Amino acid sequence: MQRILNTETAKYLGKTVKVAGWVNTVRSHGKIIFIDLRDRSGLLQIIFTPDKENLYTLAQKIRPEWVIGVEGKVSKRPRGMVNPKIETGNIELHPENLEIFSQAKTLPFSIDTLGYEISEEKRLKYRYLDLRRERMRKNLKIRQKVLHFIRDFLTNQEFIEIDTPILTKSTPEGARDFLVPSRLQPGKFYALPQSPQQYKQMLQVAGIEKYFQIARALRDEDPRADRQAEHTQLDIEISFASQKEILDLVERLYVNLVKKLFPEKRVTKIPFPRMTYKKTMEKYGTDKPDLRRNKENLNELAFAFITDFPMFEWKEGEKKWGVMHHPFTLPQTEDIKKIKKEPDKILAFQYDFVLNGYEIGSGSLRTTNLEVLTAVFEVLGHKKQDIKKQFRHYFDAFRYGVPPHGGIAPGIDRFLAKVLNEPNIREVIPFPKTGDNRDLMMDVPSEVTEEQLKELHIKIVKRKNR
């Protein structure tokens, strides 16, 4: 007999069906045992009575979280015994056959609560149990719905989803790279992508015109409540698009997304406010203002776009110029002398996407003029010949006909955390890492064997006098 879901049993009243799942609770009254069976659809009450002696004896052994399968007859509950709290509350299953697939040790923590009270160390170590709790299952479901909506929305507008490499090139500027040693090329390294930025620009040269990807971005920096070593972003790049077209697209996407998947939410202002960086800083003292009218209201979403960021910022610690966004951002001037002489005065076609006081994405139009790109890198302190070597693909590709283009990359995890009112992004990521980038469940990072190191031409040198 084919197994059906708990919530489907209502359709089989009076018939014999087979269900399976985890034991949510056992309520034994001596001569009558109630078991709530949990599967991905919900709960179903199963009743064991002594008139079926073998089944009853077996059922007495059952404990919470055991995995069982039950064949039995679906019947209406007696009058007054209906439980309105569960979907299958007016029916119950009278078993004819019971199969125990596996027993379960007592769980290290309760899973019938929201889970915030359990230490995260425990939750992350036993993430596969933590994910059994209803809140986490709901978060994972909604995450998938959001991703599905985005894919649907963009595909319908002729965007092409393209998966770019995970093994790629280390680049200067920006965050620390995760490096992967090459076995076949001794002494050389791959880097995990901080974003698909360079590939998606190559795709513009390739004539894809409308690209997107639900991409993982990896950065070897210290995590925060809203930052992980790896996070998921909606990476978008469009040819021939103006800044306005890109922001309009993102606005349409999020307005529709919220309407469809979060109907209880109210967006403070549509169209989303668009303000320059300068004005925003003057008015709010931050580049990610919280524009909610009532900050107590958990259902208010205040989106905004902040535009016209400065191209460069002076890094006092390193005594050099850095870029606010990334070096491929288009400056608002093509005057190369000015870029080099007065970098502090140059604005960029760069924009941030802000929600309730959090940056949930940023993007820019990109430089296609190679002289401008070279000048930007020179301001950042790179030598001309190094630039051409490091970014040869840009200098090669852009000579074969490059369209003007730009894009944006809204963060999926931050958006979900905000819209689900979660205190940190780990609550919406299936398998997040700790504050020092470890995975407690898998025990990652971990040591590798001498053989592996040898094959990779790597030698571990112990640091002295720490």
Add this chain to the structure above:
RNA sequence: GGACCCGUAGUGUAGCCCGGUUAACACGUCUCCCUGUCACGGAGAAGAUCGUGGGUUCAAAUCCCAUCGGGUCCGCCA
């Protein structure tokens, strides 16, 4: 790299300031009773060298130092 907060039965907390009986409570677990519960109920039991190491003291969960683990923030995050 820096600052701050936390660490006590399986889980969550109290006790810590102001050192002194058998380290308390809730949930969970186990045993027994219970045929309509659904957070079932009732009776009972087991379970903690108070993160670890050292110090002060007649005496340390409690005070001091170090260390380990978790979190938040600053730096960092093109």
